[in-house]
Structures are given as C-alpha cells and as structure tokens.
Amino acid sequence: VLNDGDGEEHRYDLHVVYSDSYRVPILYFRAYRNDGQPLLLDVIEKDFPADSAQLLTTAKWTFITQEEHPELGRPWYTLHPCGTSEWMKLLLNSDTCSVGEDGVLVQKYLVSWFSVVGQVFGIKLPFEMHTDL
Numbered sequence: 001v002l003n004d005g006d007g008e009e010h011r012y013d014l015h016v017v018y019s020d021s022y023r024v025p026i027l028y029f030r031a032y033r034n035d036g037q038p039l040l041l042d043v044i045e046k047d048f049p050a051d052s053a054q055l056l057t058t059a060k061w062t063f064i065t066q067e068e069h070p071e072l073g074r075p076w077y078t079l080h081p082c083g084t085s086e087w088m089k090l091l092l093n094s095d096t097c098s099v100g101e102d103g104v105l106v107q108k109y110l111v112s113w114f115s116v117v118g119q120v121f122g123i124k125l126p127f128e129m130h131t132d133l
Contacts, residue, residue: 009034010033011031011033011034012029013031015029016110016114017069017070022084022085024113025113026079028077030076031044048120048121049119049122051119063079063080064078064080084113087116088113091112092108092109111125
C-alpha cells in the first residue's frame with residue numbers, strides 16, 4: 001500500500017508467473033484505489049521510486065506492458081521478460097541459468113531475479129535471503 005501526495009492509498013497486487021514462452025518468471029501486477037478503481041500507468045509510474053522511473057525509460061528489461069493474466073484472465077501489467085534470460089545469466093555468471101532440478105539453483109535464481117525486478121517497486125530483499133543460499 002502506497003500513499004499518493006493527496007493522502008489516497010494505492011494498493012498493489014504482485015504475482016510471479018512462469019512463462020513457458022520465455023522460460024523465465026514474469027512479474028504481473030495491478031494497482032488500484034481503495035474503492036477498487038484501477039490506476040492508469042501514468043499514475044502507477046508516479047508511485048515508483050525515482051530511480052525506477054528513470055530505469056523505465058532506459059532499460060529494456062523494465063518495459064511495462066499490459067496483457068491478460070494467464071491464470072485470472074483479466075488485464076494486468078507486466079515487466080516485459082524479453083531480456084530476462086540474458087541479464088540473469090550475467091547476474092548468476094553461468095551459461096546454464098535455467099530452472100533445474102536442484103532446489104538451491106531454483107531458489108538462488110528466484111531470489112536473484114526478484115532482487116532485480118523488485119527494485120522497480122522499491123522492494124528490497126533482506127540480505128539473509130542472499131547469504132542462506
């Protein structure tokens with residue numbers, strides 16, 4: 001829940017859904033007022049931290065698009081996954097950064113992925129999540 005400059009609350013729902021097409025997780029999100037009225041993208045962008053707003057204009061992995069949520073069948077926004085596999089390979093320093101059978105690799109991948117995409121919303125993961133892997 002975020003407060004805009006006028007004291008109105010903006011609520012956000014975040015879902016992580018695996019994309020078979022891109023073979024990466026995708027962050028789906030929706031934003032709305034207390035009365036349930038959805039927020040438009042220009043209002044949502046004003047809620048983002050200043051550094052995220054700047055990234056949205058320059059980085060291809062933060063491109064926001066609206067599409068149908070694969071489970072709910074309703075329009076949600078997503079951080080487009082087009083460059084995710086490339087930056088995850090760089091982040092994990094591996095050529096085989098796909099989700100594998102090893103639970104530690106999966107957990108490390110998801111924690112690393114969310115530590116990047118969560119920044120768009122100002123979400124920071126506790127340091128212990130990175131060190132316990």
